[in-house]
Every structure is written in C-alpha cells, then in structure tokens.
Amino acid sequence: MSIKTTLVASSRINQVDFNNIPFGVIFSDHMLVADFKEGSWQNAEIIPFGNISVSPSLSVFHHAQAIFEGMKAFKNNQSEVILFRIEDNFKRMNISAERMCMPQIPEDIFIDGIKQLVKLDRNWIPTAEGQALYIRPVMFSTDTAIGVKPSENYKLIVLTMPTGAYYTEPLKVWVETKYSRSALGGTGYAKAAGNYGGAMYPSKLALQNGYHQLLWTDAVNNEDIEESGSMNVMFMFNDVLVTPELKTSILAGITRDSILKIARDWGVKVEERKITVSELIEKYRAGIIKEAFGVGTAANIAQITTIGHPDIIMTLPAIQERTFSTKMYNYLFDLKKGLQTDKYGWLTKL
Numbered sequence: 384m385s386i387k388t389t390l391v392a393s394s395r396i397n398q399v400d401f402n403n404i405p406f407g408v409i410f411s412d413h414m415l416v417a418d419f420k421e422g423s424w425q426n427a428e429i430i431p432f433g434n435i436s437v438s439p440s441l442s443v444f445h446h447a448q449a450i451f452e453g454m455k456a457f458k459n460n461q462s463e464v465i466l467f468r469i470e471d472n473f474k475r476m477n478i479s480a481e482r483m484c485m486p487q488i489p490e491d492i493f494i495d496g497i498k499q500l501v502k503l504d505r506n507w508i509p510t511a512e513g514q515a516l517y518i519r520p521v522m523f524s525t526d527t528a529i530g531v532k533p534s535e536n537y538k539l540i541v542l543t544m545p546t547g548a549y550y551t552e553p554l555k556v557w558v559e560t561k562y563s564r565s566a567l568g569g570t571g572y573a574k575a576a577g578n579y580g581g582a583m584y585p586s587k588l589a590l591q592n593g594y595h596q597l598l599w600t601d602a603v604n605n606e607d608i609e610e611s612g613s614m615n616v617m618f619m620f621n622d623v624l625v626t627p628e629l630k631t632s633i634l635a636g637i638t639r640d641s642i643l644k645i646a647r648d649w650g651v652k653v654e655e656r657k658i659t660v661s662e663l664i665e666k667y668r669a670g671i672i673k674e675a676f677g678v679g680t681a682a683n684i685a686q687i688t689t690i691g692h693p694d695i696i697m698t699l700p701a702i703q704e705r706t707f708s709t710k711m712y713n714y715l716f717d718l719k720k721g722l723q724t725d726k727y728g729w730l731t732k733l
C-alpha cells in the first residue's frame with residue numbers, strides 16, 4: 384500500500400548539528416498520521432511535521448487514553464536503512480491498545496507507513512556510534528467529550544527524530560522503597576502514557592539525591608526488583624545472567640528479549656525469576672554481583688555502577704571488568720551494522 388504523501392516545502396535538515404543531538408527535541412521533516420473514526424482507520428498519510436489543532440475537551444487530556452512505542456532505524460555499513468524488530472513493536476503497540484481499550488492498528492498503516500516514512504526521511508538517520516533515528520508512534524483518544532468512557536475516535540501519529548546516546552555516563556540508581564511505578568493487574572506491561580507521568584515525582588526525588596534513575600520494586604512490599612527507569616534490568620551474578628521474570632507490572636522489553644535469546648545461544652546460564660532487594664544486598668556483600676545494567680531501545684545497554692538503598696550503597700565493579708555486557712553491546716552493534724549474520728531475522732532492510 385502506498386500512503387499519500389505531502390512533502391515539506393523546504394527541509395530543516397541543514398539546521399541540525401548532528402554532532403550534538405539532545406534526545407527527543409529535534410524532529411525530522413515528516414510525520415505519519417491516521418484517524419480512527421466511525422469504526423475504522425482512515426486518512427493515513429505522510430505530511431510535514433507540524434502542530435495539530437485540537438479541542439480543550441479532547442478526551443486524552445482528561446483520562447489519558449494514550450499509548451506509544453519506541454524503536455530505532457539505523458544505517459548499516461553499506462548505507463542500507465535497517466529497522467530492528469519492528470514486527471515486535473507493532474505487536475506490543477496492539478497489546479497496549481487492548482489494555483487501554485483502544486482500537487487495534489492494522490499492519491499496513493503501522494509497518495508499511497513507518498517503512499515509507501523512514502525511507503522518505505532517510506537523510507535524517509545519523510550514523511556516528513550510538514546514533515540512530517528514533518521512531519515514536521503515539522495513539523491517543525480524540526473524542527471531544529469528557530465523559531469517563533472509551534473514546535470513539537483516535538489519532539495515530541508517528542514522529543521520527545535523530546538521537547545520540549540516551550545516557551552519557553554510567554548510572555547511579557536508587558532502590559525505590561516507598562512509591563511504585565505499577566502494580567500487578569495495572570497497566571505496567573503497556574506503554575501507556577500515564578505510567579510515565581506517574582513515575583516522574585519519585586524519579587525527581589531520586590535525581591535530587593544525586594541518582595540518575597530509580598530501581599523500581601513491586602507495589603505490595605517494595606521488595607522485588609522490577610525495572611529501572613524505562614529499561615528492563617539485568618545482573619550478572621558471577622557468570623549467570625539474572626533478570627526479573629515478566630508479569631503484568633513489567634514492560635516486556637524487546638531489547639530484554641533479544642539479549643536473553645543471544646545469551647542462551649552463547650551458552651550463558653540465564654534465569655528469569657524473582658530478585659528481592661535482600662538477595663541483591665546479600666549477593667553484593669558476597670562479591671557475587673559482577674555486572675548490573677539497564678536494557679532498552681532508547682538506552683541500549685546502560686551500565687549501572689551504583690545501587691543506592693537506605694541501608695547500603697552498593698558500588699559495583701568497573702565497566703572495564705564487565706565482559707558479558709561489553710560483548711553483548713558489541714554483538715548488537717555489529718548486528719545492526721551488518722557485520723553479523725541476521726540469524727534471528729530481526730532486521731528489516733528498507
């Protein structure tokens with residue numbers, strides 16, 4: 384399917400300093416838009432990036448029926464444009480949509496539309512190490528009535544933006560022992576907008592205390608490790624890769640899934656299981672925590688060097704000693720650059 388395209392009158396690309404790209408503020412020339420009304424998706428088109436005009440009664444402002452996704456496009460060493468696991472982002476967008484009582488998005492709008500959009504703005508894909516074109520689909524409710532009920536109208540917009548490294552230094556994370564990001568049965572497994580608004584206040588407190596991010600714990604006892612910021616979290620306990628098992632309070636990250644698959648193929652012992660804060664402290668005291676890192680599309684692999692907790696500050700081994708995550712980072716990097724065979728079928732070439 385070819386989506387109707389209206390090109391910008393003049394590109395803004397020459398105004399961008401690709402050596403200095405702050406995250407999420409510079410948008411490429413075009414965006415994909417589509418509307419859901421009268422029971423079906425319509426008006427899918429690619430138009431110049433720009434403001435939209437909406438009513439103050441737009442239902443999303445009042446009750447946050449809004450979901451998003453995040454993925455990246457790269458250029459490999461042959462200058463071909465690569466999307467990484469876009470099918471999985473498509474599936475997860477629709478899982479989030481179901482949880483938030485929003486319509487399913489068809490593949491020919493989401494996948495074909497994104498392919499066409501990225502192809503059109505391919506000059507916006509930066510190529511230095513750690514850089515990529517970040518793709519942000521967002522869907523929100525557009526009824527102009529504020530009754531608390533599922534909207535009948537929705538808008539999908541896909542923005543793209545060049546990005547550099549998300550974190551520029553290793554992370555200090557604080558174990559959250561009071562607030563929660565999500566609870567069992569809640570919306571934590573969906574990329575639902577409200578989850579992120581709700582996380583801001585406790586994250587701000589951590590930042591004020593000199594930490595970059597929180598290490599979220601379960602909502603009942605604040606004892607089981609869940610995630611870190613908007614990343615899944617992994618540990619090397621000696622030579623075993625350990626990560627919290629998925630449940631409805633945890634977002635099933637595609638980076639998490641990729642790393643677990645590759646690690647198992649490498650013959651690394653992998654455990655997806657409950658990790659309590661007490662176990663973490665015990666393992667730290669015994670010198671068993673060799674590596675800790677967050678994993679996600681935006682941040683790739685983000686090394687965690689300090690884990691703070693009211694009872695103890697855990698200082699973890701130096702980055703140079705972290706053989707597993709360094710090898711994994713390099714493998715994923717090479718895979719996207721076309722230097723490894725795509726044996727999992729994760730790459731889509733445009």
Ligand SMILES: *Cc1c(COP(=O)(O)O)cnc(C)c1O
Nearest residue numbers: 613614615634636637638679680
């Ligand atoms: C997006 C996200 C992740 C990482 O998912 P990826 O698919 O790897 O990008 C992890 N946790 C939360 C809460 C997220 O929103």
